[in-house]
Amino acid sequence: xxxxxxxxxxxxxxxxxxxxxxxxxxxxxxxxxxxxxxxxxxxxxxxxxxxxxxxxxxxxxxxxxxxxxxxxxxxxxxxxxxxxxxxxxxxxxxxxxxxxxxxxxxxxxxxxxxxxxxxxxxxxxxxxxxxxxxxxxxxxxxxxxxxxxxxxxxxxxxxxxxxxxxxxxxxxxxxxxxxxxxxxxxxxxxxxxxxxxxxxxxxxxxxxxxxxxxxxxxxxxxxxxxxxxxxxxxxxxxxxxxxxxxxxxxxxxxxxxxxxxxxxxxxxxxxxxxxxxxxxxxxxxxxxxxxxxxxxxxxxxxxxxxxxxxxxxxxxxxxxxxxxxxxxxxxxxxxxxxxxxxxxxxxxxxxxxxxxxxxxxxx
Amino acid sequence: xxxxxxxxxxxxxxxxxxxxxxxxxxxxxxxxxxxxxxxxxxxxxxxxxxxxxxxxxxxxxxxxxxxxxxxxxxxxxxxxxxxxxxxxxxxxxxxxxxxxxxxxxxxxxxxxxxxxxxxxxxxxxxxxxxxxxxxxxxxxxxxxxxxxxxxxxxxxxxxxxxxxxxxxxxxxxxxxxxxxxxxxxxxxxxxxxxxxxxxxxxxxxxxxxxxxxxxxxxxxxxxxxxxxxxxxxxxxxxxxxxxxxxxxxxxxxxxxxxxxxxxxxxxxxxxxxxxxxxxxxxxxxxxxxxxx
Amino acid sequence: xxxxxxxxxxxxxxxxxxxxxxxxxxxxxxxxxxxxxxxxxxxxxxxxxxxxxxxxxxxxxxxxxxxxxxxxxxxxxxxxxxxxxxxxxxxxxxxxxxxxxxxxxxxxx
Numbered sequence: 001x002x003x004x005x006x007x008x009x010x011x012x013x014x015x016x017x018x019x020x021x022x023x024x025x026x027x028x029x030x031x032x033x034x035x036x037x038x039x040x041x042x043x044x045x046x047x048x049x050x051x052x053x054x055x056x057x058x059x060x061x062x063x064x065x066x067x068x069x070x071x072x073x074x075x076x077x078x079x080x081x082x083x084x085x086x087x088x089x090x091x092x093x094x095x096x097x098x099x100x101x102x103x104x105x106x107x108x109x110x111x112x113x114x115x116x117x118x119x120x121x122x123x124x125x126x127x128x129x130x131x132x133x134x135x136x137x138x139x140x141x142x143x144x145x146x147x148x149x150x151x152x153x154x155x156x157x158x159x160x161x162x163x164x165x166x167x168x169x170x171x172x173x174x175x176x177x178x179x180x181x182x183x184x185x186x187x188x189x190x191x192x193x194x195x196x197x198x199x200x201x202x203x204x205x206x207x208x209x210x211x212x213x214x215x216x217x218x219x220x221x222x223x224x225x226x227x228x229x230x231x232x233x234x235x236x237x238x239x240x241x242x243x244x245x246x247x248x249x250x251x252x253x254x255x256x257x258x259x260x261x262x263x264x265x266x267x268x269x270x271x272x273x274x275x276x277x278x279x280x281x282x283x284x285x286x287x288x289x290x291x292x293x294x295x296x297x298x299x300x301x302x303x304x305x306x307x308x309x310x311x312x313x314x315x316x317x318x319x320x321x322x323x324x325x326x327x328x329x330x331x332x333x334x335x336x337x338x339x340x341x342x343x344x345x346x347x348x349x350x351x352x353x354x355x356x357x358x359x360x361x362x363x
Numbered sequence: 364x365x366x367x368x369x370x371x372x373x374x375x376x377x378x379x380x381x382x383x384x385x386x387x388x389x390x391x392x393x394x395x396x397x398x399x400x401x402x403x404x405x406x407x408x409x410x411x412x413x414x415x416x417x418x419x420x421x422x423x424x425x426x427x428x429x430x431x432x433x434x435x436x437x438x439x440x441x442x443x444x445x446x447x448x449x450x451x452x453x454x455x456x457x458x459x460x461x462x463x464x465x466x467x468x469x470x471x472x473x474x475x476x477x478x479x480x481x482x483x484x485x486x487x488x489x490x491x492x493x494x495x496x497x498x499x500x501x502x503x504x505x506x507x508x509x510x511x512x513x514x515x516x517x518x519x520x521x522x523x524x525x526x527x528x529x530x531x532x533x534x535x536x537x538x539x540x541x542x543x544x545x546x547x548x549x550x551x552x553x554x555x556x557x558x559x560x561x562x563x564x565x566x567x568x569x570x571x572x573x574x575x576x577x578x579x580x581x582x583x584x585x586x587x588x589x590x591x592x593x594x595x596x597x598x599x600x601x602x603x604x605x606x607x608x609x610x611x612x613x614x615x616x617x618x619x620x621x622x623x624x625x626x627x628x629x630x631x632x633x634x635x636x637x638x639x640x641x642x643x644x645x646x647x648x649x650x651x652x653x654x655x
Numbered sequence: 656x657x658x659x660x661x662x663x664x665x666x667x668x669x670x671x672x673x674x675x676x677x678x679x680x681x682x683x684x685x686x687x688x689x690x691x692x693x694x695x696x697x698x699x700x701x702x703x704x705x706x707x708x709x710x711x712x713x714x715x716x717x718x719x720x721x722x723x724x725x726x727x728x729x730x731x732x733x734x735x736x737x738x739x740x741x742x743x744x745x746x747x748x749x750x751x752x753x754x755x756x757x758x759x760x761x762x763x764x
Binding site for chain 3: 593594595596598601608611612615616619622623
């Protein structure tokens with residue numbers, strides 16, 4: 001079993017890690033870290049006995065994640081406050097969304113930058129409001145970046161000057177140059193309100209989003225973490241949402257993501273034994289698949305080809321070794337690895353010293 | 364990875380992998396008095412070739428591991444010891460959570476520690492090395508670990524990383540070439556040579572000690588001493604800490620308690636001897652006050 | 656962002672006591688804001704503003720004029736610009752504190 005697979009196994013069956021020798025634990029921890037899943041592993045092991053030297057490491061990871069989630073949720077609050085006069089929905093995406101909505105997928109998950117989705121018509125207003133509330137462009141001259149604005153699905157990245165946290169503002173969930181064209185208006189229309197006034201995508205749309213990015217992020221870094229998200233979300237939604245299977249099939253079709261969603265579910269099932277969402281019937285012939293009562297989630301390729309390409313995906317997703325090395329060069333890493341991490345401003349000196357007025361004590 | 368070793372420094376356990384044998388041999392020699400047995404490490408560090416070709420031809424070491432900086436430039440293989448040091452520093456700076464990490468040096472005597480903090484080049488590292496040869500227990504030259512629960516200082520007594528002029532000063536002080544690592548020339552930080560702490564200091568690396576005095580030293584300035592108030596200490600120490608934010612409330616509690624309970628002075632000194640004398644005098648004065 | 660007239664009319668309240676950890680550090684007050692994990696350093700008289708609101712009780716909203724009353728017996732207020740009403744000056748400080756999340760701002764507009 002490769003180290004990547006052993007991480008998947010440990011998450012699915014924490015007991016299986018019980019008999020690991022120190023060398024085995026060492027490899028497992030390094031591999032989990034490289035897959036951005038060490039926090040998840042720490043949660044999975046929370047009720048299992050582990051050697052003291054392993055508990056040291058996992059304890060630190062848990063502490064880091066708690067602090068990280070608090071910062072991420074606060075950042076969402078700050079964005080909400082900045083966008084108070086914007087009348088459209090402000091929709092949280094990815095890890096911040098899971099945490100804000102209290103989904104089980106948030107447990108142990110490291111959260112990076114803040115990602116939000118707004119309607120394309122509101123993009124300029126949102127940009128202006130953020131800039132006036134203390135965010136700045138990460139790159140110096142984004143206005144020259146006409147291509148970026150025209151073709152990407154998000155604004156160029158912004159960072160808050162004093163909190164030193166980044167925000168990505170999306171107006172759809174895939175680049176406009178990508179082949180599937182998700183229906184952004186439908187995503188926004190179906191988004192669900194949270195008590196705070198922020199929104200999250202509907203459950204079916206969350207799965208579609210995760211599946212879209214599994215395959216759109218070309219080097220598949222974060223692939224296993226993405227699939228774990230999908231596993232956790234699907235289990236929760238299948239149990240708690242009415243007609244989840246139908247909704248998911250409908251939305252996948254609407255967004256042109258049936259291939260992505262079915263592949264994501266197959267891979268997730270292989271890695272984490274995710275219970276099937278759609279009931280499979282035996283195939284009558286090449287290329288056709290019936291699933292569920294009359295629900296057709298038709299893939300583009302034949303069954304055999306699909307198996308081969310699934311195997312290739314799985315190989316890339318699990319390709320990490322006990323030293324934490326990946327075979328593919330990482331272009332983006334988890335939030336705690338960032339080039340400006342070391343110059344975090346640790347505190348805010350409130351500017352109460354005193355340019356406009358003075359207060360004298362009356363003694 | 365083909366070659367590897369384990370090194371424990373203070374409370375931190377490292378696993379170091381390397382594409383070449385030489386760095387591991389050098390590390391094993393420099394750290395020969397430290398625990399080197401296999402453990403489940405807190406951090407994994409990888410010294411890896413930037414490409415298959417560059418393993419052999421003008422070999423360059425890329426720093427990798429549990430925590431990395433994406434755009435870090437590789438170093439020539441001859442400077443692998445520096446690469447290893449930087450990699451280990453990075454893991455601590457970005458990943459350590461059990462203690463508040465201060466960018467500082469520390470020595471202690473009679474169970475009371477002096478913590479010296481300041482920007483790189485201000486002299487804290489050399490001063491701690493000197494004091495370590497003058498009857499003080501060396502606790503560390505790069506990181507000081509503050510236990511948030513007990514308020515005690517936890518040693519991190521890695522080999523001292525001496526730079527440029529400090530090398531000659533310490534070679535003069537420590538008349539034993541065996542205590543030094545190889546000379547590394549033309550590094551991004553100038554010339555570097557590592558000094559192994561005394562075996563007693565390494566042997567006591569798990570013993571915590573009480574902080575007694577905080578100093579902000581400045582080398583190469585006319586002699587001066589100035590009180591530093593609590594607020595200034597607090598601000599400067601948060602800037603000197605890489606994990607204050609990550610520690611959250613525990614970090615806040617640890618640091619506010621620290622600055623409120625320890626006296627602080629800024630000291631300027633022209634040379635090592637003067638610096639040593641000033642530290643010893645201030646430490647004695649504090650001891651008298653504390654006893655009174 | 657609040658305009659000047661809205662700023663004076665806005666109402667503020669202390670957070671629940673558990674949301675802030677306040678420690679005197681030399682001449683400043685260090686505040687750990689639990690919801691965000693951010694540490695703030697505040698100089699006099701800002702901690703007194705926080706105290707004044709805290710004495711009213713968490714969730715009890717007051718506008719700048721009322722806060723002014725609460726601190727007027729302990730502080731003389733001098734603006735650099737004598738024409739600027741004290742309330743407006745105080746209102747700006749309160750708005751800053753609210754923007755940092757150290758006090759609550761009333762949702763009424």
